[in-house]
Every structure is written in structure tokens, then in C-alpha cells.
Amino acid sequence: MRMIFIEEANQTFADDKANRYDLGDGPGLGFLRSARKIDGDTSVIMTDQVPSELHRSVIANCENVICFALVDSKDVREVGSAAGLERYLQRELVELGPREVIARLGRYKRRALKIQVDEITFPQPISREEARRRSQGVLDGIPYVKRAPKKDGGARVSEGGLPPEERGWFAAFVREPWLLTSDRMKASGLDRDAHDHIRAKFEARGCVAFDSKVGAKYKIYRPTPRGLKLGHSLGLAAGSPHKGSVAHECIVAYTQRSLDEYFRQKRGDAVSFARTGVSSSMNGVQPDSVGVRPAGSRFVLQACCHNAAGYEADALLKLHALTLVGPGHADAVELVLAVARNKTHRKAIEKAIKERNNGIVPDNVVVMDFDTALKADWGEVFAD
Amino acid sequence: MYPDKSFMLAELLGENSPEVKAIEWAKHDPKMRGCVDALLAGLARQRGINPDKGRLPAFGFADDLQTGDYRLGRLKVGDMLCQVVGLADKGQPPGHTLIVGRSKIGKTRLAQYIAAQAIARGVKVLVLAKDREWRDILSVFPDVLYMEPVDIGFGVLEVPCIPDGRPAMSPLEWVLVLKVVFRASVYTRDVSGNLLGKGIIGLYEENGVFDGSGNWPCLSDLRRRIASMSLGSGKRLGEARDTLLDRLDMLIQFLSGLDVVKSRDVHKLFSHSIVLDVSNLDEIPYVFLFNFLAVLLRNAFP
Numbered sequence: 001m002r003m004i005f006i007e008e009a010n011q012t013f014a015d016d017k018a019n020r021y022d023l024g025d026g027p028g029l030g031f032l033r034s035a036r037k038i039d040g041d042t043s044v045i046m047t048d049q050v051p052s053e054l055h056r057s058v059i060a061n062c063e064n065v066i067c068f069a070l071v072d073s074k075d076v077r078e079v080g081s082a083a084g085l086e087r088y089l090q091r092e093l094v095e096l097g098p099r100e101v102i103a104r105l106g107r108y109k110r111r112a113l114k115i116q117v118d119e120i121t122f123p124q125p126i127s128r129e130e131a132r133r134r135s136q137g138v139l140d141g142i143p144y145v146k147r148a149p150k151k152d153g154g155a156r157v158s159e160g161g162l163p164p165e166e167r168g169w170f171a172a173f174v175r176e177p178w179l180l181t182s183d184r185m186k187a188s189g190l191d192r193d194a195h196d197h198i199r200a201k202f203e204a205r206g207c208v209a210f211d212s213k214v215g216a217k218y219k220i221y222r223p224t225p226r227g228l229k230l231g232h233s234l235g236l237a238a239g240s241p242h243k244g245s246v247a248h249e250c251i252v253a254y255t256q257r258s259l260d261e262y263f264r265q266k267r268g269d270a271v272s273f274a275r276t277g278v279s280s281s282m283n284g285v286q287p288d289s290v291g292v293r294p295a296g297s298r299f300v301l302q303a304c305c306h307n308a309a310g311y312e313a314d315a316l317l318k319l320h321a322l323t324l325v326g327p328g329h330a331d332a333v334e335l336v337l338a339v340a341r342n343k344t345h346r347k348a349i350e351k352a353i354k355e356r357n358n359g360i361v362p363d364n365v366v367v368m369d370f371d372t373a374l375k376a377d378w379g380e381v382f383a384d
Numbered sequence: 385m386y387p388d389k390s391f392m393l394a395e396l397l398g399e400n401s402p403e404v405k406a407i408e409w410a411k412h413d414p415k416m417r418g419c420v421d422a423l424l425a426g427l428a429r430q431r432g433i434n435p436d437k438g439r440l441p442a443f444g445f446a447d448d449l450q451t452g453d454y455r456l457g458r459l460k461v462g463d464m465l466c467q468v469v470g471l472a473d474k475g476q477p478p479g480h481t482l483i484v485g486r487s488k489i490g491k492t493r494l495a496q497y498i499a500a501q502a503i504a505r506g507v508k509v510l511v512l513a514k515d516r517e518w519r520d521i522l523s524v525f526p527d528v529l530y531m532e533p534v535d536i537g538f539g540v541l542e543v544p545c546i547p548d549g550r551p552a553m554s555p556l557e558w559v560l561v562l563k564v565v566f567r568a569s570v571y572t573r574d575v576s577g578n579l580l581g582k583g584i585i586g587l588y589e590e591n592g593v594f595d596g597s598g599n600w601p602c603l604s605d606l607r608r609r610i611a612s613m614s615l616g617s618g619k620r621l622g623e624a625r626d627t628l629l630d631r632l633d634m635l636i637q638f639l640s641g642l643d644v645v646k647s648r649d650v651h652k653l654f655s656h657s658i659v660l661d662v663s664n665l666d667e668i669p670y671v672f673l674f675n676f677l678a679v680l681l682r683n684a685f686p
Contacts, residue, residue: 002654002681003477003502005495005511011667012674031678032480042681043477045498047491051484061480064471066456066494068485079484099490100460105471106479115469117457117490120497122520128661131519131530138529138656 001041009046013055032061052078063106066115069096083112454478454501456494471498477507492517500524509657512674518659529656533665533673536653541584541601579628583610607632654681 006012013029032044046062048054052074059065059082067079070093080090083104092114093102099119104112126134454471471478481498483491492515499509503525511518522528587601587609611629615621662670 001477001506002508002510003499004681005499005509005513006674007492007495007512007514009482012671031682041477043480045481045483045495047483047495049485049487049491051482054482059482062482063479064481066481066483068483068489068491068494070484071486075484082482099457101457101485101494103456105469113469114460115457116460116465117494118455118497120493120500122496123523124520126519126522128516128519131522131659134522134526135528135530138527139531139535141652 002043004042004044006044006046007048009048009058010050010053013046013058014053029055029057033057051075051082064103066101066103066105067093067096068101070094085112454498456497477502496521503528503657507657508654510654510677511659512662512670512677513659514663516661516663518661521659525657527657529658530661531658532661533669536660541587541603541606579610579613579615579625583613586613603632603636607636 013032046058050072051059051070052072059078062082065079065083067083070076070079076090076093080087080093083102085092085102089112096102099117101115101117102112103115455468456470457468459466459469471481478498483494485491496518499511500521502509503521509528513519519530522530583606587606590609591601591605593601607629610625610632613625615625662673665673
């Protein structure tokens with residue numbers, strides 16, 4: 001449970017696009033919008049003296065609006081309507097006395113209230129030096145995790161956090177992307193922490209279900225209406241609604257399943273699939289899925305499916321490319337299979353992979369769009 | 385909306401008040417019917433309610449404050465102070481709240497009042513304080529941590545960790561997050577992609593972050609890399625790079641005084657209520673700091 005107090009909110013959440021700094025409409029606003037919905041127990045208390053310059057969504061996201069006396073007529077109009085005051089009562093905002101406020105509080109939905117706020121005083125003013133002295137002991141008790149020596153004439157150089165041997169499963173998959181496959185994780189004893197963490201995170205949101213059909217250890221459903229439709233059309237179960245897209249998971253799961261079916265029926269051997277990451281926030285530099293055949297050959301699968309557009313999409317596709325042809329794959333992969341959401345993305349990722357070709361034989365890279373992947377004749381793809 | 389003025393008056397004065405009974409009686413007496421409006425207006429004035437436009441909505445009435453609510457003050461009707469009112473709690477912090485008003489009128493005091501009640505009931509509070517008045521809260525709650533930005537000690541290129549030391553995000557996601565934090569400074573239509581994203585990814589590769597063999601770089605390294613990137617020709621391209629370099633300079637200056645780039649333990653730090661004195665920060669570093677903290681809080685406390 002946390003409360004964040006922000007003063008001069010118009011500096012943080014400005015609405016004036018002409019004067020807004022590039023940084024103004026950043027994650028802070030998203031934090032404000034989602035702090036109650038996603039985090040659930042964080043509330044933001046803002047103070048401001050120029051409410052007409054606030055971003056529109058700030059007032060819209062505030063359950064409570066408390067107005068002291070205002071001077072500017074634009075502010076009066078803005079706040080008056082936000083507080084639910086009828087126009088003829090808005091002039092009250094100008095005439096309010098000391099400690100008088102007009103407030104629209106979430107719990108009293110019907111009308112604005114006129115309130116005389118309590119008078120509070122603190123026993124004594126505290127100087128900056130005194131405040132620092134009081135807090136220094138606590139700050140000293142929270143030392144920096146690691147101190148790094150200065151290098152290059154004072155340039156600050158990171159030690160890179162915890163040493164590799166202490167980084168646990170994360171370091172393992174950064175060094176060796178295959179390690180997150182379920183079998184290897186089990187064998188190396190790395191699975192428990194990672195899986196517990198991931199499962200707890202997603203189970204709390206009702207997004208995890210075991211699905212033996214798709215060959216994935218855990219299936220994460222993040223259905224949007226569009227994703228749900230797609231999921232149902234593919235015969236995949238869908239869990240409780242959650243912000244995000246199920247399309248990506250569907251593509252991965254369906255491609256895995258169809259590959260598995262192909263190898264079982266046509267080649268008589270099974271493919272062991274590992275859905276290498278289940279959460280984008282824990283995914284890191286690794287492909288979506290890794291397939292291993294009994295003969296030992298492996299292939300990686302990346303579903304390049306996201307809602308980003310423009311430059312964001314460009315950056316993401318390059319990251320996908322990096323993931324696919326990262327240094328760990330070059331000598332071990334039989335096939336790199338990328339399934340893009342549409343032809344535009346497919347072309348973009350082909351280009352990105354070419355730019356980043358890291359020792360992978362171009363013939364071993366297959367990029368196809370989703371429609372093609374659904375109907376693919378894997379015999380052609382895996383022709384010996 | 386109330387059906388008529390006398391209903392409103394009944395709520396204001398109580399159904400059994402003599403005034404309401406008199407009005408009800410007057411409404412049903414043909415001889416007095418014409419006087420009802422005048423009676424209502426007189427009573428409204430007497431009670432300090434604005435009777436403009438023939439309606440009496442004025443201000444609302446509140447239920448009594450309940451245990452656990454955040455107290456604000458007393459309801460005011462005319463000159464009368466009525467029951468205590470406040471923000472609802474029901475076991476959770478109140479919803480987002482906006483306090484507005486002209487300068488020196490008590491906004492900060494009211495915010496402090498809410499903060500004090502929150503701290504008293506064990507809620508962790510983070511104050512981005514631009515007013516020195518916030519320090520006074522330490523006189524009541526000595527456990528509150530007073531800090532300046534430099535005390536936070538988060539290396540901007542570091543990946544925040546969850547309690548057991550594992551990163552809260554992968555380096556790639558951190559790249560994307562930083563891209564968002566820097567926002568439009570990294571988007572230049574002349575570049576296919578973005579400067580900051582390219583710079584950070586290149587730097588992470590160069591330092592071996594992606595394969596786990598190297599160290600996470602620092603801001604100075606990033607500045608050097610972006611300054612040395614070949615971008616081709618183009619006026620806007622150069623301007624975009626200059627803007628980004630200016631911003632990096634500003635951040636390096638903002639974080640000066642730190643001879644380390646490894647973060648403090650995020651969880652230990654934010655397990656305290658904190659007054660973060662940002663009164664000396666210019667607008668851009670302040671917004672950056674806020675956005676950075678927003679990202680950190682979202683990701684370090686999954």
C-alpha cells in the first residue's frame with residue numbers, strides 16, 4: 001500500500017502540447033492511469049495551482065477533486081466542471097475563504113461539498129540540515145549494493161549488478177538461451193525459482209492454464225476481444241480477460257502443435273518443445289520457443305506479433321531479430337523459424353535478420369506470415 | 385436533481401423542522417401558495433444557500449466519517465460547521481486526489497494532513513516535495529526518510545532487481561523502458577529507428593550484457609557511444625543527436641556526486657516513507673526523475 005504525493009502536477013502532467021517537454025507524456029501518466037487498476041493499492045495525491053494546464057486525463061482519473069480558492073477564470077471553469085459544480089456556483093470558487101474548499105469526493109457522488117479543512121500545525125519547523133541528520137543513519141543502513149571504482153578519469157563504471165555466479169537463472173539464460181527449456185531447467189535445478197515466480201505472477205492474474213494439447217508447459221492467455229476470437233477459432237481455450245494480446249500466444253502454440261503433428265505423422269519422431277519464456281517481462285534475450293528432435297537437432301521459433309506501429313514496431317522487430325540470431329544460436333540451430341503477424345512485419349523482420357545475420361546460414365532462416373504458418377507444409381520447410 | 389425546493393429544504397433542515405412543516409402547510413393552503421417561493425428564498429438566504437435561478441442545489445450533505453477514513457475537515461453549510469467529512473478508505477488508500485488552489489492557500493498543508501494520516505496507519509508514502517514545508521512532517525514522524533535525488537543512487541542504465549537479486553526486467557525490456565522514459569527525444573523521423581534505442585542496444589552488446597559476460601554500462605559510456613555514432617547527413621538528424629546529448633549531459637550532471645552506478649536496494653529504500661526534496665531540480669530533470677521512479681515502482685514491485 002503506497003501513496004505518492006506530487007506537487008505542481010502541471011509540470012509532471014502538462015496538457016499544453018506546444019510547451020510540453022518530450023518527457024512530459026511518458027510513463028508517469030500511464031502510471032497514474034493504471035496505478036489503481038493494475039497495481040491496485042497505489043494512489044497519487046497531486047497539488048496544483050494551474051489546473052487548466054493539466055493533462056485532461058489527470059482530472060478524469062481523479063476520484064477526488066478538492067478546490068481551494070482560485071483566481072483565474074479558466075481554472076475556475078475547468079475545476080468547477082470537474083468538481084460537478086453548476087455554472088452559477090462556480091463563482092464560489094473565487095470567493096472561498098481561508099481553509100474553505102469545495103470538493104467532489106468519490107464517496108459522495110451526488111454533489112460537491114463545501115468543507116472547512118482542519119487546521120494543522122507541526123510542532124516545529126525542521127531545517128534541511130536537521131532533516132538530513134535525522135535520515136542519514138537510515139540511508140547509511142541502505143548502502144549501495146556494490147561500489148565500483150572510478151575509471152577513465154572519473155567516468156562512472158558499472159559493476160554490472162550481482163556477480164554472474166549469483167545471478168541465478170537469469171544469468172543462465174542470458175549466457176545460454178537453451179537453459180530455460182523446461183527439461184534443462186529441471187536437470188540443472190534452476191526451474192523452481194523461475195517457474196514459481198512466473199507462475200505466481202500470472203496465476204494471480206488468472207492467466208495460467210496447463211494445456212497438454214499445445215505441448216507448452218504453461219499456457220498464458222492474455223485475451224483481448226480480437227485475441228479471444230482468434231483463440232476460439234483455433235480451438236484454444238482462453239482464460240480470464242487480461243490486457244494484452246492472445247494472438248502471439250496463439251501463433252506460438254499453433255505453430256508448435258502443427259510442427260509436432262507433422263513430425264509425429266510424417267517422420268515418426270516427436271519434437272520436444274519448450275516454451276522458453278512465459279512472461280514478456282521475464283523473457284529477455286531468448287526466442288519464444290525451442291524445439292528439439294530426438295536426433296539432437298534443434299530449431300527456434302519466434303512469433304513476431306505485437307500491436308506496435310511505426311518506429312516502435314521497427315525497434316521491436318530489430319529486437320526480435322536480435323533474439324533470433326543471437327550469438328548463442330549460430331552453431332547449434334538447424335532452423336530459425338519466424339512467424340510474423342502479417343506480410344509487412346514479415347518483410348521487416350527478414351530485413352532485420354539479414355542486417356543482423358550472425359553466422360546463421362541464410363537458407364536456415366524461414367520467415368513466414370501467420371496465415372502461411374497455419375497452412376504450412378512443414379515437409380517443404382524441413383526437407384532433408 | 386431534487387423534485388422541488390421544499391424537498392431540498394427538508395433534506396437541509398430535517399423533515400420535522402418547523403420551517404419544513406410550515407412550508408408543507410403553506411403549499412396546501414390556497415391562500416398561502418403564492419408565498420411558498422418567497423418563504424423558501426428567505427429560508428435559503430437565512431441558511432446561507434444561493435437561491436439563484438430558483439433552485440437550491442447548493443452543496444451536498446455528507447455521511448459521518450467512519451473509522452479508517454481520511455479526515456479532511458467539517459462540512460460547511462452557510463456559516464454552520466456540520467459533521468466531519470473525508471476521503472473514504474475501506475482498507476485501501478483513497479483514490480487519486482487532486483488538490484488545486486492559488487498559491488499560499490494551504491494546498492501543501494492539506495496534502496501533509498492526508499500524508500500524516502497515511503503514515504500513521506502504516507501506509508508507505510513517497511513525497512516529491514517542492515515545498516520546504518514538507519520537512520516539518522519529520523517533527524511528527526521521525527522515521528520518515530528525508531532524501532535528495534542524489535541519495536536515491538539508481539544507475540540509470542542499471543536493471544532494477546527484485547528482492548532476491550534477480551532483475552525485475554530483462555536488459556532488453558529495460559532498453560525499451562528507458563526509450564519510453566526519454567520519450568520523444570529518441571524519435572526522429574529521419575532515422576530508421578531511434579538514436580537512444582540503437583545506442584543502448586549497441587552499448588549493451590559491446591559490454592557483453594546480453595550474453596551475461598560483461599558489465600552494464602553507465603550514462604557516460606552511453607554519451608560517448610551516441611556522440612560517436614555515424615548517422616549520415618541531415619540537419620534534423622544532427623539536431624536530434626544534439627538534443628539527446630544535451631539531455632544526457634543534464635542527467636549526468638543531475639546524478640553527479642555519485643561515484644557508483646549500482647542502485648541502492650530498491651525494496652529496502654521504498655520500505656520507508658520518503659520525503660524526496662526536489663525543490664532544486666529544474667523541470668526536465670524533475671520530469672525525468674518522476675518518470676524514472678514511476679517505471680521503477682511499477683517494475684520493482686511486481
